[in-house]
Amino acid sequence: MSIITNLEKEIKESIKNAGYELDNFSLQLSSRPDLGDYQINDAMTLARTYHKNPHQIAEDIKNELEKSPKFTNINIAGPGFINISLKDEYLVDVLNMIKEDINSLIDKKEPKSIVLDYGGANVAKALHVGHLRSANIGEAIKRLATLLGYNVLGDAHLGDYGRPLGFVVLEIKKRYPDLPYFDESYNGDYSEVELPITNEELEKIYPEASQKAKDDEAYLEEGRDVTAKIQSHVPGYYDLWKKVVEISKKDIKKVYDELNVHFELWQGESDAAEYFNELNAIFEKKNLLEESEGAKIVEVKEETDKAPMPPLLFVKSNGTISYATTDLATILERQKKHHPDEIWYCTDARQELHFTQVFRAARKAELVTENQKLDWFGFGTMNGSDGKPFKTRDGGVMSLKGLIDLVNEETLKRINPDTVPEEEREKISRIIAIATLKYADLIPYRGTDYIFEVEKFADLEGKTGPYLLYSTIRMKSLLAKAKDIKQETAQVVSTKTEKDIILTILNLTNILNKSLEAKSLNDIAEYLYKLTSQYNKFYAENKIITEEDAVKRESWLVLTKIVYNINMLLLDVLGIPVPEKM
Numbered sequence: 001m002s003i004i005t006n007l008e009k010e011i012k013e014s015i016k017n018a019g020y021e022l023d024n025f026s027l028q029l030s031s032r033p034d035l036g037d038y039q040i041n042d043a044m045t046l047a048r049t050y051h052k053n054p055h056q057i058a059e060d061i062k063n064e065l066e067k068s069p070k071f072t073n074i075n076i077a078g079p080g081f082i083n084i085s086l087k088d089e090y091l092v093d094v095l096n097m098i099k100e101d102i103n104s105l106i107d108k109k110e111p112k113s114i115v116l117d118y119g120g121a122n123v124a125k126a127l128h129v130g131h132l133r134s135a136n137i138g139e140a141i142k143r144l145a146t147l148l149g150y151n152v153l154g155d156a157h158l159g160d161y162g163r164p165l166g167f168v169v170l171e172i173k174k175r176y177p178d179l180p181y182f183d184e185s186y187n188g189d190y191s192e193v194e195l196p197i198t199n200e201e202l203e204k205i206y207p208e209a210s211q212k213a214k215d216d217e218a219y220l221e222e223g224r225d226v227t228a229k230i231q232s233h234v235p236g237y238y239d240l241w242k243k244v245v246e247i248s249k250k251d252i253k254k255v256y257d258e259l260n261v262h263f264e265l266w267q268g269e270s271d272a273a274e275y276f277n278e279l280n281a282i283f284e285k286k287n288l289l290e291e292s293e294g295a296k297i298v299e300v301k302e303e304t305d306k307a308p309m310p311p312l313l314f315v316k317s318n319g320t321i322s323y324a325t326t327d328l329a330t331i332l333e334r335q336k337k338h339h340p341d342e343i344w345y346c347t348d349a350r351q352e353l354h355f356t357q358v359f360r361a362a363r364k365a366e367l368v369t370e371n372q373k374l375d376w377f378g379f380g381t382m383n384g385s386d387g388k389p390f391k392t393r394d395g396g397v398m399s400l401k402g403l404i405d406l407v408n409e410e411t412l413k414r415i416n417p418d419t420v421p422e423e424e425r426e427k428i429s430r431i432i433a434i435a436t437l438k439y440a441d442l443i444p445y446r447g448t449d450y451i452f453e454v455e456k457f458a459d460l461e462g463k464t465g466p467y468l469l470y471s472t473i474r475m476k477s478l479l480a481k482a483k484d485i486k487q488e489t490a491q492v493v494s495t496k497t498e499k500d501i502i503l504t505i506l507n508l509t510n511i512l513n514k515s516l517e518a519k520s521l522n523d524i525a526e527y528l529y530k531l532t533s534q535y536n537k538f539y540a541e542n543k544i545i546t547e548e549d550a551v552k553r554e555s556w557l558v559l560t561k562i563v564y565n566i567n568m569l570l571l572d573v574l575g576i577p578v579p580e581k582m
Helices: 003-017 043-050 054-065 088-100 130-147 163-175 199-215 217-231 237-258 269-285 323-338 349-364 400-414 422-442 465-481 496-506 508-518 522-541 550-573
Strands: 038-040 071-077 081-086 113-117 151-155 290-292 295-298 312-315 342-348 373-379
Touching: 003 054, 003 088, 003 508, 043 054, 054 071, 054 081, 081 088, 088 496, 088 550, 113 130, 113 323, 130 151, 130 342, 130 373, 130 400, 130 422, 130 508, 130 550, 163 199, 163 217, 163 237, 199 217, 199 237, 217 237, 237 400, 269 323, 312 323, 312 349, 323 349, 342 349, 349 373, 400 422, 422 465, 422 522, 465 522, 465 550, 496 508, 496 522, 496 550, 508 522, 522 550
Parallel strands: 113 151, 113 342, 342 373
Antiparallel strands: 038 081, 071 081, 290 295, 295 312
């Protein structure tokens, strides 16, 4: 249990001793710091319950709180608002508790197993800027949930089984018709057949094949036929498809690795294929499937719907599986393999209708129990300065690799050649570029669109990744320079800035809990900036290492170490790596 939660428990007990019961109680940072560190506003609520004057209730509670050695300056404002401050002696104890165990700032949750579906890259197609948010937000939510005690499996859930892959295989057939994959008389081992195509070529084939399908009805029909062959595991076509997936997956993983995004599961839509027949049988047995123009659908509308709710497309008229059905089969697969308490999905906000349909169909078919939670959280788009989705300079769709390179060009300009050797600059610049991208992406609330300006977010000042990295590295450097100076125990809080920092540190518990509840990282990103800025103010006000008062100096070094450890912890939660220097 965290320090702040223990403090809340103690205050709740004092309220009980004063003769009043509260179901829930939480300390609120004061909106009037001149009156106190925290405020307790519950007297008004208790007044309605106990039919007493709120000011009298506040007086009763104040009298109990004054018995604690932790509080000072307990006062009542207005009709019954109680203001309290923490004694400096208690704040010193707090610092030493945190120095010994940073987990004293964390409220661990009841253990749960979670499968988190994020990433969603399409095989054989270049990752574009839209893939940044799913990977970035999903990875940070996974890390946050893990920190708070959940067991989370992140699944890349690759798009590898739909019609686009059929078009890719078809286009390869058009370009290389003599490959053994298309020879019905071939009896050899397809795994030994060399495919003369790189991932870069695959990324070009994908849009060209897609455009041909739009322009040529015959090509479209042929692509549908190839898709059906892949999904039916027809030899040659299915083996070529596997080779395409293998080539593309290696490149996708390479990009995700650079973004510091790592999945425990590299499953694709195709991995649920073996469950399609079982899934179909479940829906048939429950009489959930209806015929509609040669297709099979599932009605998912409910009486409470205020907007039209179209049916879920289960099987297309040509017999191929729909996107929604692969998600349903994947739920069935996850149930059998992982038995999760909850399944979370992190995707573009425009997929809300899709997941509403899938979740309703899953519950109608009883693929999940009543106690299992299916949760979807969407995100907005990254836009350019024109307010439209981020593009290349010539107006095309920007690849994720291209975006990283673009930001790297900017961060490379800002590296100090006097402190970073030339042979290290590129490596460090790319780490800073990743921090620039990730922090800029996480500081807005996930559901909102935001404008990404390279020069602004690569700056060393303001709410930026580079600012946080530079400040954190400076703290580490200060601690290293002071390695021969005693920095074991805090003994005194001597300035207002120190107290402000400690109160911010204590608020981390609420920030973490709030962020997990909202499944958004904006509060953590803002908190990091606030704590770092407060420390930088303290750093500017005091000569820490050269302070002559040994008690102050040791206390300041302990405070520095705590802020550094919190920064490192939260930057790791955000998936932002920290270079050794910059």
